[in-house]
Amino acid sequence: MERIMTNRMDRGYYRYQAEYEEAALRALRSGWYILGKEVEAFEKEYAAYTGAKYAVGVGNGLDALTMACRAIGIGSGDEVIVQANTYIASVMGITIPGGTPVFVEPDRYHRIDADAIEKAITPRTKAVMVVHLYGQTAPMDRIREICDRHGLKLIEDCAQSHGAHWGEKMSGTWGDIGCFSFYPSKNLGAFGDAGAIVTDSEEYRDRIRRLRNYGSSVRYHFEEVGMNSRLDELQAALLRVRLTHMKELTEERKEIAKRYDQGIANERIETPEIAEGAEHVYHQYVIRCGSRDELASYLKEQGIDTIIHYPIPPHLSEAYAYLGHKKGDLPFTEELADTVLSIPIYNGITEEEQQRVIDALNAFRG
Numbered sequence: 001m002e003r004i005m006t007n008r009m010d011r012g013y014y015r016y017q018a019e020y021e022e023a024a025l026r027a028l029r030s031g032w033y034i035l036g037k038e039v040e041a042f043e044k045e046y047a048a049y050t051g052a053k054y055a056v057g058v059g060n061g062l063d064a065l066t067m068a069c070r071a072i073g074i075g076s077g078d079e080v081i082v083q084a085n086t087y088i089a090s091v092m093g094i095t096i097p098g099g100t101p102v103f104v105e106p107d108r109y110h111r112i113d114a115d116a117i118e119k120a121i122t123p124r125t126k127a128v129m130v131v132h133l134y135g136q137t138a139p140m141d142r143i144r145e146i147c148d149r150h151g152l153k154l155i156e157d158c159a160q161s162h163g164a165h166w167g168e169k170m171s172g173t174w175g176d177i178g179c180f181s182f183y184p185s186k187n188l189g190a191f192g193d194a195g196a197i198v199t200d201s202e203e204y205r206d207r208i209r210r211l212r213n214y215g216s217s218v219r220y221h222f223e224e225v226g227m228n229s230r231l232d233e234l235q236a237a238l239l240r241v242r243l244t245h246m247k248e249l250t251e252e253r254k255e256i257a258k259r260y261d262q263g264i265a266n267e268r269i270e271t272p273e274i275a276e277g278a279e280h281v282y283h284q285y286v287i288r289c290g291s292r293d294e295l296a297s298y299l300k301e302q303g304i305d306t307i308i309h310y311p312i313p314p315h316l317s318e319a320y321a322y323l324g325h326k327k328g329d330l331p332f333t334e335e336l337a338d339t340v341l342s343i344p345i346y347n348g349i350t351e352e353e354q355q356r357v358i359d360a361l362n363a364f365r366g
Protein backbone atom coordinates (compact mmCIF):
# COMPACT_ATOMS: atom_id res chain seq x y z
CA MET A 1 0.00 0.00 0.00
CA GLU A 2 1.19 3.49 -0.81
CA ARG A 3 2.47 5.60 2.07
CA ILE A 4 0.27 8.45 3.11
CA MET A 5 2.53 11.44 3.51
CA THR A 6 1.83 14.49 5.65
CA ASN A 7 1.67 16.62 2.52
CA ARG A 8 1.44 16.06 -1.23
CA MET A 9 2.30 19.35 -2.88
CA ASP A 10 2.34 17.71 -6.31
CA ARG A 11 -1.43 17.29 -6.09
CA GLY A 12 -1.80 21.01 -5.57
CA TYR A 13 0.23 21.59 -8.70
CA TYR A 14 -1.49 19.09 -11.01
CA ARG A 15 -4.96 20.32 -10.11
CA TYR A 16 -4.29 23.65 -11.84
CA GLN A 17 -1.34 22.55 -13.97
CA ALA A 18 -2.35 24.34 -17.17
CA GLU A 19 -2.91 27.64 -15.35
CA TYR A 20 0.40 27.42 -13.48
CA GLU A 21 2.35 26.60 -16.59
CA GLU A 22 0.77 29.45 -18.51
CA ALA A 23 1.63 31.89 -15.71
CA ALA A 24 5.19 30.57 -15.39
CA LEU A 25 5.79 30.92 -19.13
CA ARG A 26 4.37 34.43 -19.08
CA ALA A 27 6.84 35.37 -16.33
CA LEU A 28 9.78 33.60 -17.98
CA ARG A 29 9.12 35.17 -21.36
CA SER A 30 8.65 38.67 -19.96
CA GLY A 31 12.38 39.30 -19.67
CA TRP A 32 11.82 40.95 -16.24
CA TYR A 33 12.36 38.84 -13.12
CA ILE A 34 12.54 40.98 -9.98
CA LEU A 35 10.06 43.67 -8.82
CA GLY A 36 7.96 43.97 -11.95
CA LYS A 37 4.39 43.71 -13.13
CA GLU A 38 3.62 40.32 -11.59
CA VAL A 39 4.65 41.40 -8.09
CA GLU A 40 2.73 44.65 -8.44
CA ALA A 41 -0.37 42.79 -9.61
CA PHE A 42 -0.05 40.18 -6.87
CA GLU A 43 0.32 42.88 -4.22
CA LYS A 44 -2.90 44.54 -5.38
CA GLU A 45 -4.75 41.22 -5.57
CA TYR A 46 -3.50 40.03 -2.20
CA ALA A 47 -4.43 43.31 -0.51
CA ALA A 48 -7.92 43.04 -2.03
CA TYR A 49 -8.22 39.40 -0.91
CA THR A 50 -7.32 40.18 2.70
CA GLY A 51 -9.17 43.48 2.87
CA ALA A 52 -6.00 45.40 3.75
CA LYS A 53 -5.12 48.64 1.98
CA TYR A 54 -1.64 47.48 0.99
CA ALA A 55 0.40 44.33 0.53
CA VAL A 56 4.16 44.17 0.02
CA GLY A 57 5.70 41.00 -1.41
CA VAL A 58 8.87 39.79 0.34
CA GLY A 59 11.24 36.84 0.22
CA ASN A 60 9.70 34.59 2.90
CA GLY A 61 7.72 34.54 6.13
CA LEU A 62 10.67 35.05 8.46
CA ASP A 63 11.72 38.18 6.59
CA ALA A 64 8.12 39.44 6.67
CA LEU A 65 8.14 39.12 10.47
CA THR A 66 11.64 40.61 10.83
CA MET A 67 10.87 43.63 8.65
CA ALA A 68 7.49 44.12 10.33
CA CYS A 69 9.20 44.24 13.73
CA ARG A 70 11.78 46.68 12.40
CA ALA A 71 9.06 48.84 10.83
CA ILE A 72 7.20 49.23 14.14
CA GLY A 73 10.48 50.18 15.77
CA ILE A 74 11.51 47.03 17.64
CA GLY A 75 15.14 47.21 18.68
CA SER A 76 17.45 46.47 21.54
CA GLY A 77 15.67 46.42 24.90
CA ASP A 78 12.16 46.26 23.48
CA GLU A 79 9.93 43.46 24.67
CA VAL A 80 7.44 41.71 22.41
CA ILE A 81 4.83 39.43 23.99
CA VAL A 82 4.38 36.24 21.96
CA GLN A 83 2.84 32.84 22.60
CA ALA A 84 5.36 30.19 23.63
CA ASN A 85 3.82 27.49 21.41
CA THR A 86 4.90 28.71 18.02
CA TYR A 87 7.32 28.00 15.24
CA ILE A 88 10.77 29.42 15.93
CA ALA A 89 10.41 31.89 13.02
CA SER A 90 7.90 33.98 14.99
CA VAL A 91 10.52 34.43 17.71
CA MET A 92 13.40 35.03 15.32
CA GLY A 93 11.34 37.80 13.71
CA ILE A 94 11.51 39.53 17.10
CA THR A 95 15.12 38.77 18.02
CA ILE A 96 16.82 39.45 14.67
CA PRO A 97 16.03 43.19 14.97
CA GLY A 98 17.26 43.05 18.58
CA GLY A 99 13.98 42.63 20.47
CA THR A 100 13.32 40.37 23.45
CA PRO A 101 10.52 37.81 23.27
CA VAL A 102 8.34 37.53 26.37
CA PHE A 103 6.62 34.16 26.21
CA VAL A 104 3.09 33.53 27.41
CA GLU A 105 1.02 30.38 27.50
CA PRO A 106 -1.66 29.53 24.93
CA ASP A 107 -5.30 28.68 25.62
CA ARG A 108 -6.64 25.20 24.92
CA TYR A 109 -7.19 26.08 21.27
CA HIS A 110 -3.43 26.71 20.83
CA ARG A 111 -4.03 30.48 20.61
CA ILE A 112 -2.32 33.15 22.67
CA ASP A 113 -4.13 33.52 26.01
CA ALA A 114 -5.50 37.07 26.02
CA ASP A 115 -5.52 37.20 29.85
CA ALA A 116 -1.86 36.23 29.92
CA ILE A 117 -0.98 39.18 27.64
CA GLU A 118 -2.04 41.81 30.17
CA LYS A 119 -0.08 40.13 32.97
CA ALA A 120 3.09 40.07 30.87
CA ILE A 121 3.12 43.80 30.09
CA THR A 122 6.08 45.73 31.54
CA PRO A 123 7.34 49.29 30.94
CA ARG A 124 9.54 47.85 28.16
CA THR A 125 6.73 46.12 26.27
CA LYS A 126 6.42 47.57 22.80
CA ALA A 127 4.29 45.08 20.91
CA VAL A 128 2.30 41.87 20.92
CA MET A 129 2.75 39.18 18.27
CA VAL A 130 -0.22 36.90 17.67
CA VAL A 131 0.24 33.61 15.79
CA HIS A 132 -2.92 32.08 14.32
CA LEU A 133 -1.42 28.66 14.90
CA TYR A 134 -2.54 25.71 12.77
CA GLY A 135 -5.00 28.04 11.00
CA GLN A 136 -7.33 29.00 13.85
CA THR A 137 -7.88 32.71 14.52
CA ALA A 138 -7.14 34.29 17.88
CA PRO A 139 -9.70 36.61 19.54
CA MET A 140 -8.51 39.70 17.75
CA ASP A 141 -11.06 42.28 18.91
CA ARG A 142 -10.07 41.60 22.51
CA ILE A 143 -6.32 41.60 21.76
CA ARG A 144 -6.58 44.76 19.65
CA GLU A 145 -8.39 46.46 22.56
CA ILE A 146 -5.67 45.40 25.03
CA CYS A 147 -2.96 46.73 22.69
CA ASP A 148 -4.76 50.03 22.14
CA ARG A 149 -5.34 50.51 25.88
CA HIS A 150 -1.63 49.98 26.63
CA GLY A 151 -0.25 51.79 23.57
CA LEU A 152 1.25 48.61 22.09
CA LYS A 153 1.72 47.70 18.44
CA LEU A 154 0.21 44.46 17.17
CA ILE A 155 1.86 42.11 14.69
CA GLU A 156 0.08 39.04 13.32
CA ASP A 157 1.94 35.94 12.17
CA CYS A 158 -0.49 34.59 9.56
CA ALA A 159 1.86 32.02 8.05
CA GLN A 160 -0.74 29.32 8.82
CA SER A 161 -3.99 31.28 8.56
CA HIS A 162 -4.46 32.53 4.99
CA GLY A 163 -8.10 33.38 4.51
CA ALA A 164 -9.17 32.83 8.15
CA HIS A 165 -11.37 35.48 9.73
CA TRP A 166 -12.03 36.73 13.22
CA GLY A 167 -15.38 38.51 12.97
CA GLU A 168 -15.75 40.36 9.71
CA LYS A 169 -12.03 40.89 9.23
CA MET A 170 -9.43 38.51 7.91
CA SER A 171 -6.40 37.52 9.96
CA GLY A 172 -3.61 39.94 9.17
CA THR A 173 -5.85 43.01 9.10
CA TRP A 174 -6.49 43.37 12.84
CA GLY A 175 -2.88 44.12 13.61
CA ASP A 176 -0.69 47.03 12.54
CA ILE A 177 1.04 44.60 10.19
CA GLY A 178 0.05 41.08 9.11
CA CYS A 179 2.86 38.74 8.05
CA PHE A 180 2.42 35.86 5.61
CA SER A 181 4.59 33.02 4.39
CA PHE A 182 3.90 31.36 1.05
CA TYR A 183 6.28 28.47 1.68
CA PRO A 184 5.07 25.65 -0.61
CA SER A 185 3.24 23.68 2.10
CA LYS A 186 1.27 26.67 3.43
CA ASN A 187 -2.43 27.10 2.61
CA LEU A 188 -1.44 29.64 -0.04
CA GLY A 189 1.77 28.05 -1.21
CA ALA A 190 4.24 29.21 -3.84
CA PHE A 191 6.75 26.98 -5.66
CA GLY A 192 9.73 28.20 -3.69
CA ASP A 193 10.22 30.70 -0.89
CA ALA A 194 7.89 33.68 -0.80
CA GLY A 195 6.09 35.93 1.68
CA ALA A 196 4.22 39.20 2.12
CA ILE A 197 3.07 41.74 4.66
CA VAL A 198 -0.28 43.50 4.67
CA THR A 199 -1.02 46.82 6.34
CA ASP A 200 -3.31 49.84 6.21
CA SER A 201 -0.40 52.16 6.99
CA GLU A 202 1.35 53.95 4.16
CA GLU A 203 4.30 54.53 6.48
CA TYR A 204 4.79 50.80 7.19
CA ARG A 205 4.20 49.92 3.53
CA ASP A 206 6.90 52.33 2.39
CA ARG A 207 9.33 51.30 5.12
CA ILE A 208 9.01 47.60 4.24
CA ARG A 209 9.29 48.31 0.52
CA ARG A 210 12.53 50.06 1.35
CA LEU A 211 13.80 47.42 3.80
CA ARG A 212 13.24 44.58 1.32
CA ASN A 213 15.43 46.36 -1.21
CA TYR A 214 18.67 47.23 0.67
CA GLY A 215 17.03 50.16 2.46
CA SER A 216 16.66 52.02 -0.80
CA SER A 217 13.61 53.69 -2.31
CA VAL A 218 15.55 55.66 -4.95
CA ARG A 219 18.01 53.60 -6.96
CA TYR A 220 21.51 53.62 -5.43
CA HIS A 221 20.43 55.90 -2.60
CA PHE A 222 20.50 53.94 0.65
CA GLU A 223 18.56 55.52 3.47
CA GLU A 224 19.15 52.71 5.97
CA VAL A 225 20.68 49.25 6.24
CA GLY A 226 18.10 46.99 4.65
CA MET A 227 17.94 43.44 3.39
CA ASN A 228 17.57 41.72 0.07
CA SER A 229 14.17 40.10 0.49
CA ARG A 230 12.06 40.58 -2.59
CA LEU A 231 9.26 38.42 -3.92
CA ASP A 232 10.31 37.38 -7.41
CA GLU A 233 8.20 37.65 -10.56
CA LEU A 234 7.95 33.92 -11.16
CA GLN A 235 6.61 33.19 -7.66
CA ALA A 236 4.25 36.18 -7.87
CA ALA A 237 2.83 34.92 -11.20
CA LEU A 238 2.27 31.45 -9.70
CA LEU A 239 0.77 32.85 -6.48
CA ARG A 240 -1.71 34.89 -8.54
CA VAL A 241 -3.03 31.61 -9.95
CA ARG A 242 -3.42 29.87 -6.59
CA LEU A 243 -4.99 32.98 -5.07
CA THR A 244 -7.90 32.75 -7.54
CA HIS A 245 -8.65 29.28 -6.11
CA MET A 246 -8.29 30.05 -2.40
CA LYS A 247 -12.01 29.89 -1.72
CA GLU A 248 -12.40 26.31 -2.96
CA LEU A 249 -9.05 25.23 -1.48
CA THR A 250 -10.03 26.53 1.96
CA GLU A 251 -13.48 24.91 1.76
CA GLU A 252 -11.83 21.62 0.84
CA ARG A 253 -9.55 21.78 3.91
CA LYS A 254 -12.57 22.33 6.13
CA GLU A 255 -14.33 19.32 4.59
CA ILE A 256 -11.26 17.15 5.15
CA ALA A 257 -11.17 18.29 8.79
CA LYS A 258 -14.87 17.52 9.19
CA ARG A 259 -14.34 13.97 7.97
CA TYR A 260 -11.61 13.54 10.58
CA ASP A 261 -13.83 15.14 13.28
CA GLN A 262 -16.64 12.73 12.48
CA GLY A 263 -14.52 9.65 11.86
CA ILE A 264 -11.96 9.69 14.68
CA ALA A 265 -13.34 7.91 17.73
CA ASN A 266 -10.73 6.72 20.19
CA GLU A 267 -10.78 7.83 23.80
CA ARG A 268 -6.99 8.06 23.82
CA ILE A 269 -7.07 10.71 21.10
CA GLU A 270 -8.34 14.29 21.33
CA THR A 271 -9.41 15.97 18.11
CA PRO A 272 -8.99 19.74 17.69
CA GLU A 273 -11.73 22.10 18.82
CA ILE A 274 -12.73 25.47 17.47
CA ALA A 275 -13.18 28.34 19.89
CA GLU A 276 -16.39 30.34 19.77
CA GLY A 277 -16.17 33.06 17.14
CA ALA A 278 -12.99 31.67 15.55
CA GLU A 279 -12.49 30.36 12.03
CA HIS A 280 -10.16 27.43 11.43
CA VAL A 281 -8.67 26.94 7.95
CA TYR A 282 -6.77 23.80 8.98
CA HIS A 283 -3.25 24.44 7.88
CA GLN A 284 -2.72 21.49 10.19
CA TYR A 285 -5.11 19.02 11.79
CA VAL A 286 -3.53 18.56 15.20
CA ILE A 287 -4.64 15.80 17.52
CA ARG A 288 -3.43 15.22 21.07
CA CYS A 289 -2.50 11.93 22.66
CA GLY A 290 -0.87 11.06 26.01
CA SER A 291 1.15 8.33 24.30
CA ARG A 292 1.96 10.50 21.30
CA ASP A 293 5.34 8.98 20.42
CA GLU A 294 3.91 5.45 20.48
CA LEU A 295 1.01 6.60 18.32
CA ALA A 296 3.38 8.20 15.79
CA SER A 297 5.51 5.05 15.45
CA TYR A 298 2.41 2.83 15.27
CA LEU A 299 1.05 5.00 12.42
CA LYS A 300 4.41 4.87 10.67
CA GLU A 301 4.22 1.06 10.72
CA GLN A 302 0.79 1.36 9.11
CA GLY A 303 2.29 3.45 6.31
CA ILE A 304 1.02 6.79 7.61
CA ASP A 305 3.37 9.72 8.18
CA THR A 306 2.80 12.30 10.89
CA ILE A 307 4.70 15.32 12.11
CA ILE A 308 5.05 17.20 15.40
CA HIS A 309 4.40 20.94 15.35
CA TYR A 310 6.59 21.53 17.35
CA PRO A 311 8.64 19.12 19.49
CA ILE A 312 10.82 21.76 21.22
CA PRO A 313 9.20 25.04 22.24
CA PRO A 314 11.36 28.08 21.37
CA HIS A 315 12.07 28.91 25.03
CA LEU A 316 13.81 25.54 25.41
CA SER A 317 15.57 25.68 22.07
CA GLU A 318 19.35 25.90 21.98
CA ALA A 319 19.07 29.06 19.90
CA TYR A 320 17.40 30.82 22.84
CA ALA A 321 19.47 29.38 25.68
CA TYR A 322 20.71 32.96 26.25
CA LEU A 323 17.25 33.96 27.45
CA GLY A 324 17.83 31.69 30.45
CA HIS A 325 14.60 29.71 30.40
CA LYS A 326 14.33 26.24 31.89
CA LYS A 327 11.97 23.32 31.65
CA GLY A 328 8.84 24.01 33.68
CA ASP A 329 8.73 27.75 32.93
CA LEU A 330 5.78 27.33 30.55
CA PRO A 331 4.15 24.06 31.62
CA PHE A 332 1.13 24.04 29.31
CA THR A 333 3.28 24.86 26.27
CA GLU A 334 5.65 22.06 27.24
CA GLU A 335 2.76 19.65 27.73
CA LEU A 336 1.49 20.52 24.26
CA ALA A 337 4.94 19.92 22.77
CA ASP A 338 4.83 16.42 24.30
CA THR A 339 1.32 15.50 23.16
CA VAL A 340 0.49 17.17 19.82
CA LEU A 341 0.58 15.29 16.53
CA SER A 342 -0.30 16.57 13.06
CA ILE A 343 -1.94 13.99 10.81
CA PRO A 344 -2.01 14.18 6.99
CA ILE A 345 -4.06 17.10 5.65
CA TYR A 346 -3.60 18.71 2.27
CA ASN A 347 -5.59 19.72 -0.77
CA GLY A 348 -6.14 16.61 -2.82
CA ILE A 349 -6.04 13.97 -0.07
CA THR A 350 -8.60 11.34 -1.09
CA GLU A 351 -11.44 9.98 1.04
CA GLU A 352 -9.82 6.52 0.82
CA GLU A 353 -6.55 7.89 2.20
CA GLN A 354 -8.39 9.68 4.96
CA GLN A 355 -10.32 6.53 5.82
CA ARG A 356 -7.05 4.62 6.20
CA VAL A 357 -5.83 7.29 8.64
CA ILE A 358 -9.13 7.21 10.56
CA ASP A 359 -9.20 3.40 10.76
CA ALA A 360 -5.62 3.27 11.97
CA LEU A 361 -6.26 5.92 14.63
CA ASN A 362 -9.39 4.18 15.83
CA ALA A 363 -7.57 0.85 16.12
CA PHE A 364 -4.74 2.31 18.23
CA ARG A 365 -4.53 0.76 21.70
CA GLY A 366 -1.34 2.36 23.02
Ligand SMILES: *Cc1c(COP(=O)(O)O)cnc(C)c1O
Residues within 6 Å of the ligand: 060, 061, 062, 063, 086, 087, 089, 090, 131, 157, 159, 160, 181, 182, 183, 193, 194, 195
Ligand atom coordinates in the same frame (compact mmCIF):
# COMPACT_ATOMS: atom_id res chain seq x y z
C1 LIG B 1 6.16 28.83 8.08
C2 LIG B 1 6.06 29.74 9.23
C3 LIG B 1 6.87 30.89 9.33
C4 LIG B 1 8.05 31.16 8.44
O1 LIG B 1 7.80 31.22 7.11
P1 LIG B 1 9.02 30.99 6.05
O2 LIG B 1 8.43 31.43 4.77
O3 LIG B 1 9.34 29.54 6.09
O4 LIG B 1 10.15 31.84 6.50
C5 LIG B 1 6.65 31.75 10.38
N1 LIG B 1 5.71 31.51 11.31
C6 LIG B 1 4.93 30.41 11.26
C7 LIG B 1 3.89 30.22 12.31
C8 LIG B 1 5.09 29.48 10.23
O5 LIG B 1 4.32 28.40 10.20
